[in-house]
Amino acid sequence: MSACTTPISTLATNVLARLEENYTDGPVFWNLQFEIYTYLAEAENDLLMLIGRPTQTVAVPFTLVPNTPWQSPPSGVFLITGITGQQSQLRKVNLYDMDFNQSSWGSDWQSDTSASGPVRWGNLGFNWFFVHPAPTTPQSVLLDAIQYPVPVSGYPYTGATTVPFHDETFQWLEMYASHMCRMKESGQDFQESLSLYKGYLEGAKRLTELEDKKDTLIFSPAFGPPAGVNSILRR
Secondary structure, three states: OOOOEHHHHHHHHHHHOOOOOOOOOOOOOOHHHHHHHHHHHHHHHHHHHHHHOOOEEEEEEEEEOOOOOOOOOOOEEEEEEEEEOOOEEEEEEOOOHHOOOOOOOOOOOHEEEEEEOEEEEEEOOEEEEEEEOOOOEEEEEEEEEEEEEOOOHHHOOOOEOOOOOHHHHHHHHHHHHHHHHHHHHHHHHHHHHHHHHHHHHHHHHHHHHHHHHOOOOOOOOEEEEEEEOOOOOOO
């Protein structure tokens, strides 16, 4: 999926039209910078999480906090995909492996430390990750990560912020932003906006299928669990 140079101010015009607001003279009920632009940026981040594209990979130097397995990734990192230590790449595991599939460690693995640093790591959602064993001194590693489609440092956002998605996704981003804005209206107006959010989810699901039919997992709107791609039937 190639990048696009369209600014979010273009999408904001359509969002305000959906909300029956006047963009030329400035919106009255919604704040352009702190609501419209922010919800469009949020829509881009959410869409990236659902469809996994476009991925903008970066290598970020990071210093591990000593004597604790719990680490917080640096600002601007959407998801960590790998960690390279002092000598080699760390093995990726998950919390279930550490708690139940124990090998050379015990149930108190959170207390394990090593002067040579960790040999394995795992994600804890999007805001934390853990390493094992924890280093006894600050240790530098290299994080392989996917960055946010919208730079976090750009908040509060301006209309010049670009959209890194194809043109066909613009309508879905506008649906998401319009739905979020109408939460402030509450009542019947908000209930009616749920159809916009449903259309956004259907668009994300469809785009996932079109981008790569060979993916083993695709996004499903049924509470977010993955569903297998239907194989092509032979006649």
